[in-house]
Amino acid sequence: MAAFGSFAILLGLVLCAYNLLAGTVALRQIAVHPDSTAMPERLAETARRAGIGSFVALTCAAFALVYCSFTNNFSVSYILHHSNRALPLPYKFAALWSGQEGSLLLWAWLLAGYGFVLRLRHKVDVKLTAYASTILAGIQIFFTLLLVFAAPPFALVQGAVPADGFGLNPLLQYPEMVIHPPMLYLGYVGFSVPFAFALGALMMRYPGEKWIHITRRWTMVTWLFLTFGIFLGAHWAYSVLGWGGYWGWDPVENASLMPWLTGTAFLHSVMMQEKRGMMKAWNVWLIFVTFMLTILGTLLTRSGLVSSVHAFAESSIGSWFWTFEVITLSVCLFTYLRNRDHLRTEHQIESLVSRESSFLFNNLVLLAACFTILWGTLFPIISEYVQGNKVTVGPPFYNRVAVPIGIFLLFLTGIGPVLAWRSTSFKSVRKNFILPTAAGVLTAVVLMAAGMRPWTDVGTLYSLMAFSLAALVTTAIASEFWRGARVIQRHTGKNLLFSVVQLTRRNTRRYGGYLVHIGVVIVFIGLAGSAFNRSKEREMGFHDSMSIGPYRLVCQSYTQDSNANYDSEYELLNVYQNGKFLLRMSPERRFYHASQQTETMVADHSTLQRDLYVVYEGKNPDTDQPIIKVFINPLVAWIWIGVIVMALGTLLALVPNMSAAQGTAPSRRPPVRAEEGIPQAAGVGD
Amino acid sequence: MIFAACAVLLIGIFIYVFYPQRKAEEQTQKTRLEFLRERKDVVYENLRDLNFEYRAGKYPEEDYAAQRAALENEAAQIVAEIDFLEGDVHAA
Structure with missing residues (x-):
C-alpha cells in the first residue's frame, strides 16, 4: 500500500504540472490569438481535467496512508512514529494529520479537493476559472513537490520493523483533535481559492467585480472553517493543556489568527468594491496577504523558527516555505505592477461619517491587530538576528x-x-444612535451599581467597556432587525416574528452578517469574563476539602487505573454548591505507554455563569498526596456559544436570497419610488 | 496487486484527461456591454436598498433625496452607455 501511496502522490505531481503547463500555454495562446481555432480551448480542457485527476490521485494517497495506519503497517516510518497498536481507531484516522508528512498530505489533498470543486464549476466563468485553476495548480505543485522530495509520507523504515509503533503525541489524543486540524486546514487551504481568482482576475484584467461574487461563498465557507478551527483549538487548549486559559498567544495560535484577521477585513472591504467599485487594489492585496499569511502560519509551525506548543511538528522544511513565499510575493507584485491601472477606484470616500469609512476603519484596525501579532510572533527571530539573543x-x-x-x-x-x-x-x-448609546451607558451604570469598579485595575475597565459595548452593539443590530421587520409588517400585515423571518430571507447576506456580529458580541462577553478569573491550589487527600467561590470540593478518593494505551491517576471530588451536592468530578493525569509522555485531562463543569475547572497536577513526592488546582472562570461558555452563533450567521449568509432562490427575474428598470424598495428588497445591500 | 492498482489509476486518469472532447467550453472575453449590465444591476440594487432603508426610517428625507439623486445619476449614465452600445450592436 505504501508503494501505491507514493505512486499516487507522484501521479498527482505530474497531473498538477500538466495542469499548470498546458493551462498556461492555452491561456497565453487565447490571449495572443483570441480568434484562433478551438485548439487552445481543447488544451485548456485537458488541463482542467488533469486538475480534477490530481484530486483523484491525492485521494488515493490519503486513503493509502489511513489504510496503513488502520492496518498497523509500521514498515512506513510515518505510521511507526505516529501510531501504535493500542491507539483507538479515531486517533488512528487522525494520524493522517498528526505529523509533518501526513498533515502536508492532508493540505495537498484538501487543496486538490477545493480545486476539484472549482474545476467542476468552471461554467460559472470559463476563462476566469481557467486562470484560477492554473494558479491553483501552481500552488498544488509546491505541496506535492514537498510530499515527493522533502517530506514523503510513505518513506519506509530502514532495517528491522518494530513490532509496535511509538504512538501518537498524547496532546493529540483528545476528541477535538480529530476535527480541529482538518477545520483549520480547510480554512487555511480555502483562502487559496479567492487568492487564485483575485490573481487570475488581475492577470486577465477582468472587467467588473463578478469575480468577487463568484468567490464570495468560497471566502465565507473558508472563513467559517478557519473560525471553527481557531476556536476548536482554543477549546482544546482549555481542555487539555490544564493552565486554565484558552488562548496563550502561542506563535501557532497567532499564525492562525493573522489570516483570520486579514480574511475578515477582506470580507468587509469587498462589499465596498461590489457596491461602489472602491478599494480594488486594497482588496486584491488583502487577499494576497491573507494567502501568504496562511503559508507563513505553516512555515512557523513546521520550521521551528519560534518555540510553540505545536513544536511536535518541527522540521527542516522551512526553506521550502520561504522560497514559496518569495515566489508568491514576486508573482503578486509583478502582476500588480503590470496591471495596477486596472484597479483604479471608481469612487472616492465622500464623508468620514459613512459606511465606507467604517469599513475602512474596520480594515485598518484589523490590520493593526494583525501587524501587532505578526511583530510579537516574529520578535524572537528579529531580536536574535539583531542582538544575538532570542527575546520572547x-x-x-x-x-x-x-x-x-x-x-x-x-x-x-x-x-x-x-x-x-x-x-x-x-x-x-443622532436618530440612529440614541437608543444603542443609551443601552451602553445604562449597562455601564448598572454594572457599576452592582459592584464593578473599573478604576481598580485595567482588566476591570476593559471588561466594563466590553459589556457596555456589547449592549450598544446588540441594541443597534436589534433595531436594524426591528426597523426592517416593521416595513415588512406594514406591507404584509403579518406579525413581527414572521416579518423578521421574511426580512432575513430577503437579504440573507446582510442579516446573516448581523447574526455573525451578535456572535462576536457573545464571544466578547465571554472574553470579558476573564478579568474575574480566580484559582486555588492545594494538596487534597482523603476527605480534604477546598472552597472557592460558591463551591466546596471534597476528596472522596484518589486512585490509579490502567489500560493498553495509558496508565492514569485520578481523584474523585464531590462538589457542593452553597451547601448542596452538585456533582462529582474526576480530574485525571495519564501516562501513555507508547510515547512515554504524560497528559492532563481536565474536569470542567461549565455553566452560563462560570466554569469550575479542576486540574490534577500530580502527586507531591514528599507526602504522596495529589495536588489539585481549581479555577473559577466566569462566562467562558459564552465564548463557545458565540462561535456557534457566528457559524449559524455565516451559514445563513450562504443561503440564497428568497427572491433569487425562487427565480424572480431581475428588475429591468430602477425603482422610482421609495415604496418599491419593499418587495424587491432582496438586493445585495449591506 | 499494487502494480495493478497503480496501472488502473494511471490508465483511468490518462483516459479521462485525454479522451477526445466533442466541444470544449469557449473562453470568451467579457464585453463592455456585459460589464455595464452587471454594473446597472448593482446600482439598481443599491437604489432598492436605499429605498428600503428610507422606508425603515433609517435616513432623514434630505439624506435620502441626496443619495437617491446620486444613484439615479449613476444609473442614468450606465443606461445611456448601454443604449448607445446596444444601438451599435443592432446597427452591426
Whole structure:
C-alpha cells in the first residue's frame, strides 16, 4: 500500500504540472490569438481535467496512508512514529494529520479537493476559472513537490520493523483533535481559492467585480472553517493543556489568527468594491496577504523558527516555505505592477461619517491587530538576528495592544450597520444612535451599581467597556432587525416574528452578517469574563476539602487505573454548591505507554455563569498526596456559544436570497419610488 | 496487486484527461456591454436598498433625496452607455 501511496502522490505531481503547463500555454495562446481555432480551448480542457485527476490521485494517497495506519503497517516510518497498536481507531484516522508528512498530505489533498470543486464549476466563468485553476495548480505543485522530495509520507523504515509503533503525541489524543486540524486546514487551504481568482482576475484584467461574487461563498465557507478551527483549538487548549486559559498567544495560535484577521477585513472591504467599485487594489492585496499569511502560519509551525506548543511538528522544511513565499510575493507584485491601472477606484470616500469609512476603519484596525501579532510572533527571530539573543514576547504585550484594538472593533461592529453609504448626516447619526448609546451607558451604570469598579485595575475597565459595548452593539443590530421587520409588517400585515423571518430571507447576506456580529458580541462577553478569573491550589487527600467561590470540593478518593494505551491517576471530588451536592468530578493525569509522555485531562463543569475547572497536577513526592488546582472562570461558555452563533450567521449568509432562490427575474428598470424598495428588497445591500 | 492498482489509476486518469472532447467550453472575453449590465444591476440594487432603508426610517428625507439623486445619476449614465452600445450592436 505504501508503494501505491507514493505512486499516487507522484501521479498527482505530474497531473498538477500538466495542469499548470498546458493551462498556461492555452491561456497565453487565447490571449495572443483570441480568434484562433478551438485548439487552445481543447488544451485548456485537458488541463482542467488533469486538475480534477490530481484530486483523484491525492485521494488515493490519503486513503493509502489511513489504510496503513488502520492496518498497523509500521514498515512506513510515518505510521511507526505516529501510531501504535493500542491507539483507538479515531486517533488512528487522525494520524493522517498528526505529523509533518501526513498533515502536508492532508493540505495537498484538501487543496486538490477545493480545486476539484472549482474545476467542476468552471461554467460559472470559463476563462476566469481557467486562470484560477492554473494558479491553483501552481500552488498544488509546491505541496506535492514537498510530499515527493522533502517530506514523503510513505518513506519506509530502514532495517528491522518494530513490532509496535511509538504512538501518537498524547496532546493529540483528545476528541477535538480529530476535527480541529482538518477545520483549520480547510480554512487555511480555502483562502487559496479567492487568492487564485483575485490573481487570475488581475492577470486577465477582468472587467467588473463578478469575480468577487463568484468567490464570495468560497471566502465565507473558508472563513467559517478557519473560525471553527481557531476556536476548536482554543477549546482544546482549555481542555487539555490544564493552565486554565484558552488562548496563550502561542506563535501557532497567532499564525492562525493573522489570516483570520486579514480574511475578515477582506470580507468587509469587498462589499465596498461590489457596491461602489472602491478599494480594488486594497482588496486584491488583502487577499494576497491573507494567502501568504496562511503559508507563513505553516512555515512557523513546521520550521521551528519560534518555540510553540505545536513544536511536535518541527522540521527542516522551512526553506521550502520561504522560497514559496518569495515566489508568491514576486508573482503578486509583478502582476500588480503590470496591471495596477486596472484597479483604479471608481469612487472616492465622500464623508468620514459613512459606511465606507467604517469599513475602512474596520480594515485598518484589523490590520493593526494583525501587524501587532505578526511583530510579537516574529520578535524572537528579529531580536536574535539583531542582538544575538532570542527575546520572547509574552501575553502581556499582546493583551496590552490587542485588547484595546478588540474593544474598538467591537464598537465598530455596532456603528457600521447604522451608518449610511456615501455619507451620514448629523441628524441621521443622532436618530440612529440614541437608543444603542443609551443601552451602553445604562449597562455601564448598572454594572457599576452592582459592584464593578473599573478604576481598580485595567482588566476591570476593559471588561466594563466590553459589556457596555456589547449592549450598544446588540441594541443597534436589534433595531436594524426591528426597523426592517416593521416595513415588512406594514406591507404584509403579518406579525413581527414572521416579518423578521421574511426580512432575513430577503437579504440573507446582510442579516446573516448581523447574526455573525451578535456572535462576536457573545464571544466578547465571554472574553470579558476573564478579568474575574480566580484559582486555588492545594494538596487534597482523603476527605480534604477546598472552597472557592460558591463551591466546596471534597476528596472522596484518589486512585490509579490502567489500560493498553495509558496508565492514569485520578481523584474523585464531590462538589457542593452553597451547601448542596452538585456533582462529582474526576480530574485525571495519564501516562501513555507508547510515547512515554504524560497528559492532563481536565474536569470542567461549565455553566452560563462560570466554569469550575479542576486540574490534577500530580502527586507531591514528599507526602504522596495529589495536588489539585481549581479555577473559577466566569462566562467562558459564552465564548463557545458565540462561535456557534457566528457559524449559524455565516451559514445563513450562504443561503440564497428568497427572491433569487425562487427565480424572480431581475428588475429591468430602477425603482422610482421609495415604496418599491419593499418587495424587491432582496438586493445585495449591506 | 499494487502494480495493478497503480496501472488502473494511471490508465483511468490518462483516459479521462485525454479522451477526445466533442466541444470544449469557449473562453470568451467579457464585453463592455456585459460589464455595464452587471454594473446597472448593482446600482439598481443599491437604489432598492436605499429605498428600503428610507422606508425603515433609517435616513432623514434630505439624506435620502441626496443619495437617491446620486444613484439615479449613476444609473442614468450606465443606461445611456448601454443604449448607445446596444444601438451599435443592432446597427452591426
